[in-house]
Amino acid sequence: xxxxxxxxxxxxxxxxxxxxxxxxxxxxxxxxxxxxxxxxxxxxxxxxxxxxxxxxxxxxxxxxxxxxxxxxxxxxxxxxxxxxxxxxxxxxxxxxxxxxxxxxxxxxx
Amino acid sequence: xxxxxxxxxxxxxxxxxxxxxxxxxxxxxxxxxxxxxxxxxxxxxxxxxxxxxxxxxxxxxxxxxxxxxxxxxxxxxxxxxxxxxxxxxxxxxxxxxxxxxxxxxxxxxxxxxxxxx
Numbered sequence: 001x002x003x004x005x006x007x008x009x010x011x012x013x014x015x016x017x018x019x020x021x022x023x024x025x026x027x028x029x030x031x032x033x034x035x036x037x038x039x040x041x042x043x044x045x046x047x048x049x050x051x052x053x054x055x056x057x058x059x060x061x062x063x064x065x066x067x068x069x070x071x072x073x074x075x076x077x078x079x080x081x082x083x084x085x086x087x088x089x090x091x092x093x094x095x096x097x098x099x100x101x102x103x104x105x106x107x108x109x
Numbered sequence: 110x111x112x113x114x115x116x117x118x119x120x121x122x123x124x125x126x127x128x129x130x131x132x133x134x135x136x137x138x139x140x141x142x143x144x145x146x147x148x149x150x151x152x153x154x155x156x157x158x159x160x161x162x163x164x165x166x167x168x169x170x171x172x173x174x175x176x177x178x179x180x181x182x183x184x185x186x187x188x189x190x191x192x193x194x195x196x197x198x199x200x201x202x203x204x205x206x207x208x209x210x211x212x213x214x215x216x217x218x219x220x221x222x223x224x225x226x
Contacts, residue, residue: 035153040211042145045152089217096118096219097202101111 002026004100006088011106012078020073020086020103028093034062034073035087037102043087046073075105083107111137113205115218122193123226129189130221132203138183139205143215144176147200159186193225 004024012018024032031050035043049055049064049071061074075082088100112135122128132142141160145153157173159165159180167173177189186205190197200222204215 037215042143042155043153045150048150085214087217094118095222097217098219099217101216102214 002098006100006103009104014109016078017076022071022088024069024090026090026092030091032071033089037085080107111216113216113218115221119222121224127191132186134184134205137207141206142186143204144188145202195225198225
């Protein structure tokens with residue numbers, strides 16, 4: 001079967017760095033997405049990786065290793081507003097999205 | 110874990126026809142379901158929120174007569190795109206939430222790719 005694994009919850013301190021991991025097993029691969037979702041709001045697109053390596057976008061970076069079925073989202077200089085759920089999703093060979101359950105990130109002062 | 114399915118996975122239709130997309134929660138009862146559109150590498154745009162047994166709440170700019178939503182049971186919501194046009198071509202994603210609180214987890218479906226010729 002297809003599945004995406006990511007931690008259920010993580011806690012970090014304001015100003016620090018946090019890495020949210022995502023491992024996947026899917027039938028085919030057409031890219032991996034990271035979304036941020038605040039409670040009661042629609043998911044916001046953060047990144048899309050289809051090739052191996054690290055992509056940096058401001059305070060957020062996303063890494064992909066296709067051979068390992070692994071990605072991480074790195075958040076630097078954490079701010080209180082970064083408290084949210086972070087969703088990992090993989091597009092499979094049929095261009096369907098396979099979703100992780102999301103990681104709830106709690107930022108403490 | 111909770112699973113949400115969508116049917117069909119993809120559909121191609123002629124301009125002017127109507128298309129129905131189903132969203133099902135397979136192992137839980139979803140009090141609330143959401144319908145989104147996704148454009149390539151962009152955020153999900155919330156179209157409407159539907160609560161079982163009541164009318165859907167549409168976001169600003171979404172035509173309720175064009176995008177008909179029915180949430181007839183706690184496990185099924187349908188989105189019907191009426192008189193589809195090429196600009197309606199998109200990836201439609203639904204999600205389902207078991208509870209009523211914003212903090213309750215949403216579970217997302219795999220999406221339906223609609224192409225209108």
